[in-house]
Amino acid sequence: MFDQNIEGAELFALPFGDIVPFFSVYTATLAAFVVVFILISAFDRPERQLNIVFGGDAYYAKEIKESDTRFSRFMAIACGCATLGAVVTGDVFNFTLFAVLVGITNIAIVASAGNRHVLNAAFQYGIVAMIATVPLFGSAAIILATTGTLSIWTLAGMGAVPLLAKALLILGVMGEGIAPLYIGKAEIIRAQGAPFVLMIHFSSLLLFLRVTEIVLVI
Amino acid sequence: MIDTFHTGMIAASLCIIIAFFSFLKETDDLHRLLLTDLASVMALFLIALVGTDLAEALILPGLVVTISKLMALAEIYLVKEGLQKNSPSRILDIEVLQSAPAILASILVIYGIILSGFSGGAVAGLGVIFYLVCKGHQERFELIETVSGYAWVAWIAAFFIILIFPSQWFLAVMIAGGAILIKVTAKLSLIGTMRGESDV
Amino acid sequence: MKKRYVQLIAIISGILLIILSGAGHQAIVSLPVAAVLSIILAPVFLISVGLLFSAEITDGDIPFMGY
Amino acid sequence: MIEYIIAAMFIGLLLHGIHRKVIARIQGRPGPPIWQELLHTLKFLAKESWIPKTASQGVYVAVVGISIAIWTAALMLLITQESLLLLFALYVLHKIVEHGIGLASGSPYSKFGAIRSVVSAASELPLLSSVALIYLITGSLMLRDIETYQAINGPLLFVAFPAAIALYMVILSKIHYGPFSIVEAKEIVSGYWTEHFGVWRGLMNAAFGLKTFVLLYTFVMVFIGPIGLPLTLLGILILMISLSFVCAITPMLSPYDTVTVQTITTGLIAIYIIYLGVFA
Known part of the structure; x- marks a missing residue:
């Protein structure tokens, strides 16, 4: 029974060997939010960005090509699905995998942007995210080596996970794009297409929320 | 198991520190891109250190996402x-295809000569095809046809030798083997040169 | 959207919210369920009521696409 | 439920009005009447509303609904005495509302507001360290357990003083006219909500009123404990006035300074937590 006094009561659990996907009040709320945002990015049209010509009073609205929209939309939905996976999964390693997937889809969402600044920022962010796989997988490896399992269900409340592993996990998710290292990501949200760009920010916030829960629980 | 893990861990941390240091020093974007691969390999290395069945199962998905x-x-x-x-x-304008063909093709041709006969010809022919595909493809049919014709002649001559001077069978077999090698090589290499040039 | 639909949505969600609130207090519906349902209904109710307020001025479809 | 939501919105908007009044008095102006923000909201509701043609319609409308839903949910958490961590999650998700509102219309001004909101993502970090500290002390994050703990051991305010400071900073960074409200600075017109007008603006006003009430109520609930509704409301009022004092006498910081101050606060509290966790 998964009944931590951190995140509310258990609502649902799917016993699947020792890897148990579960919903607590907390993760269920997050999952509901992810579904809402997937729906928004799946069905909404992108906005038309207004650009002001500085020093004059002219402004023009940019149009996005249909093919670019389609690609970004697909990637935004993929990003939503990866986020959903990261929120719902009951396994530390799967969480790290989903975190890396979120990183991939994040740079893919803006890949079709013609803006060179955006692409440059995406590239630099991608490199940071790639380096972040080291602490992410490293923490999963340390957890596996010290406790012999990766299941959050089993680890919950045991306090068996070393502090180093927790710190590395947070560091890894930070690299995938939360607060202090987020600055690298701030530039890529200049890209066009509000529903899709929104997904970039949303996915990293949810990763952050989920990793907070994991670190407090295990 | 834990002891080995710790030893490996220290080695891995050393590698990670070196990798991260290289990130600090490197400013060229392309080089940093290549170095990220080093970092991801280090991540997989950390998992592999655990050395259990589960860890082994984790490496493949890890590899897939990092790649x-x-x-x-x-x-x-x-x-x-x-x-x-x-x-x-050109379609195959890849840097490695500029430098590698000479080495690979010569290895294949030498091995084909050692094998001799039909199969040797096939191997050597493959080497020549590879070289021609990568390096260039002027359709010099005359040259290949000439070589092929002389090989054919040598093969026939070998038959005559074995029929007329049976005591010299070894020489005849050698000539026939070499000839068939050259012939098959030449025929196969035609494939490498046929790229539909304008003046053919 | 026509004004009539907005009116309908506002009335239905408003009534549902009041029923939920009453049922929550009388313990007919458990508190968490009532809370979750009112979280979902509250934006619907408030937005439709807001649109009705502004519909006094624009007697066409609300909200229409401007500019 | 709905009566709680309406009442909380009402009190929150009234608090906004008091906030403006106090700031005005400190600065030697008469200031607007304290029900000004309520009137504002009602005025906006009765204004002509539409969706700009350049906007991404779904996001433009959905974020308004989401902002109401998020803070309604936070209020419900307080009523049902659920997890503080979830409250923290809802607070963090409020960032996405700011971001979405800014991006939705395509206007460069609101976009600047949205980007500033992302850059000041550090403002949510003090909350994390505050939550972690509370968990370290009480051993639980359920609001009902925290209440019980305080009923036995006295207010958390003294035990977890750094956490209280962190939460105070968080509320300060979300309050209007505050030193950290770079997302709605006037050099970018009205910041991220420049392009939301009419009904949308009115509803967002209401949602933000709800937000102010919920955040202040959480502060009193978590750090002072169960003291009954009248005293809690008094506590909220005092807290609001103290915030107004800070807002009135500090200028708005530049984005860079904002991020720096927030990050340093988080860092200090994190060091304190590590000290508590490792040595104490």
Whole structure:
């Protein structure tokens, strides 16, 4: 029974060997939010960005090509699905995998942007995210080596996970794009297409929320 | 198991520190892109250190996501630097195909000569095809046809030798083997040169 | 959207919210369930009521696409 | 439920009005009447509303609904005495509302507001360290357990003083006219909600009123404990006035300074937590 006094009561659990996907009040709320945002990015049209010509009073609205929209939309939905996976999964390693997937889809969402600044920022962010796989997988490896399992269900409340592993996990998710290292990501949200760009920010916030829960629980 | 883990861990941390240091020093985007692969390998190395069945099962998905991320980054790099626009004049305009063919083709040809006969010809022919595909493809049919014709003649001559002077069978077999080798090689290499040039 | 539909949505969600609130207090519906349902219904109710307020001025479809 | 939501919105908007009044008095102006923000909201509700043609319609409308839903949910958490961590999650998700509102219309001004909101993502970090500290002390994050703990051991305010400071900083960074409200600075017109007008603006006003009430109520609930509704409301009022004092006498910081101050606060509290966790 998964009944931590951190995140509310258990609502649902799917016993699947020792890897148990579960919903607590907390993760269920997050999952509901992810579904809402997937729906928004799946069905909404992108906005038309207004650009002001500085020093004059002219402004023009940019149009996005249909093919670019389609690609970004697909990637935004993929990003939503990866986020959903990261929120719902009951396994530390799967969480790290989903975190890396979120990183991939994040740079893919803006890949079709013609803006060179955006692409440059995406590239630099991608490199940071790639380096972040080291602490992410490293923490999963340390957890596996010290406790012999990766299941959050089993680890919950045991306090068996070393502090180093927790710190590395947070560091890894930070690299995938939360607060202090987020600055690298701030530039890529200049890209066009509000529903899709929104997904970039949303996915990293949810990763952050989920990793907070994991670190407090295990 | 834990002891080995710790020893490996120290080695891995050393590698990670070196990798991260290289990130600090490196400023060229392409080189940093290549170094990210080093970092991801280190991540997999950490998992592999655990050395259980479960860890083994975790390496493959880890490899898949890191490689796909590397590919996505490489694609971004291409778009960012505008490298997609200058499309290569030839399809196989890859750097490794400029340097490798000479070595690989010579290895294949030498091995084919050692094998001799039909199969040797096939191997050597493959080497020649590889070389021609990578290096260039002027359709010099005359040359190949000439070589092929002389090989044919040598093969026939070997038959005559074995019929007229049975005591010299070894020489005859050698000539026939060499000839068939050259013939098959020549025939196969035709494939490498046939690329539909304008003046043919 | 026509004004009539907005009116309908506002009335239905408003009534549902009041029923939920009453049922929550009388313990007919458990508190968490009532809370979750009112979280979902509250934006619907408030937005439709807001649109009705502004519909006094624009007697066409609300909200229409401007500019 | 709905009566709680309406009442909380009402009190929150009234608090906004008091906030403006106090700031005005400190600065030697008469200031607007304290029900000004309520009137504002009602005025906006009765204004002509539409969706700009350049906007991404779904996001433009959905974020308004989401902002109401998020803070309604936070209020419900307080009523049902659920997890503080979830409250923290809802607070963090409020960032996405700011971001979405800014991006939705395509206007460069609101976009600047949205980007500033992302850059000041550090403002949510003090909350994390505050939550972690509370968990370290009480051993639980359920609001009902925290209440019980305080009923036995006295207010958390003294035990977890750094956490209280962190939460105070968080509320300060979300309050209007505050030193950290770079997302709605006037050099970018009205910041991220420049392009939301009419009904949308009115509803967002209401949602933000709800937000102010919920955040202040959480502060009193978590750090002072169960003291009954009248005293809690008094506590909220005092807290609001103290915030107004800070807002009135500090200028708005530049984005860079904002991020720096927030990050340093988080860092200090994190060091304190590590000290508590490792040595104490």
